Amino acid sequence: MPEGHSIHRLAHAFAELFGGQALAVSSPQGRFADGAALLDGHRLLRTDAHGKHLFLGFAAGRVGEGPADADLRWLRVHLGLYGSWTFAGDSTFSGPHAIGAPRRRVGEEEQAVAGIDAAAPGEWTPPAPRGAVRVRLLGTHGVADLTGAAACEVVTPAEKAAVQGRLGPDPIRADGDGEEFVRRAGGRRRAIGELLMDQEVISGVGNIYRSESLHRARLHPRRLGRDVPLARLRALWGDLATLMADGVATGRIVTVDAEHALDDAADPEAARWYVYHRTGRPCLVCGTRVSETDMQGRRVFWCSRCQRAPRRRT
Secondary structure (H helix, E strand, O other), X not given: OOOHHHHHHHXXXXXXXXXXXXXXXXXXOOOOHHHHHHHOOOEEEEEEEEOOEEXXXXXXXXXXXXXXXXXXXXXXXXXXXXXXXXXXEOOXXXXXXXXXXXXXXXXXXXXXXXXXOOOOOOOOOOOOOOOOEEEEEEOOOEEEEEEOOOEEEEEOHHHHHHHHHOOOOOOOOOOOOHHHHHHHHOOOOOEHHHHOOOOOOOOOOOHHHHHHHHHHOOOOOOOEHHHOOXXXXXXXXXXXXXXXXXXXXXXXXXXXXXXXXXXXXOOOOHHHOOOOOOEOOEOOOOOOEEEEEEEOOEEEEEEOOOOOOOOOOX
């Protein structure tokens, strides 16, 4: 499942590539035909991301008319485990080729593709949909196809607000409230490793950021939220905000500081992380072999020396 930084990258990409354009919206697969009909021919005027939810705001009318937010129709997409947006366009179209599943490599990285097709502007023909395309957004110079999403629906502004109201604060958003995260995580009788993956506690954190941020904070995944000092929760939020913002800027999840960087030609992907997918291999800080276990159906990784196991309360 893409982590939150990828969804923010999608929001930026749609704003840059399709912002202000009247888009042809269709559902080649047919499962979203009614929703596509509500948006077809409308202009994409807003993009927003909150955690793992992407919102694309459409309205009728000309650019510059400035429709009120209350008049927007929002396309809400949650990619889930198998969803993906795939892009193509003419020689002026510069953006990601694909964001989402499936992944050919461990982790998440999107390469910017300038001029995906060689055709000159005006000579470009959109490619035929590949696979079960739920939604196709077709603009002047490019196309975006959605496949495999866990959620795809047209919502009103009130419904969008209701979805966001159920979510925890997002470290990447300008309105992300670290104190709200501290309030939701602190004092809880649940493991901090579980809390970081609970989208009602904090939005956008996935398995890589979970394992890596806990290692950087020297917190064992099974330490209870109530046992983590508030100052350390605040520091954890600040570190996640920095790491995830870097992910938005670069399209890569890199958590290793320069002093611990490892030149691992055999596995360059794993060399970007301290513990994630490094089971049995040395921790990049202390050399102890990295451990892993299952936590709510997901693998979590940690260093038994850097992240001491919590003591049981009597």
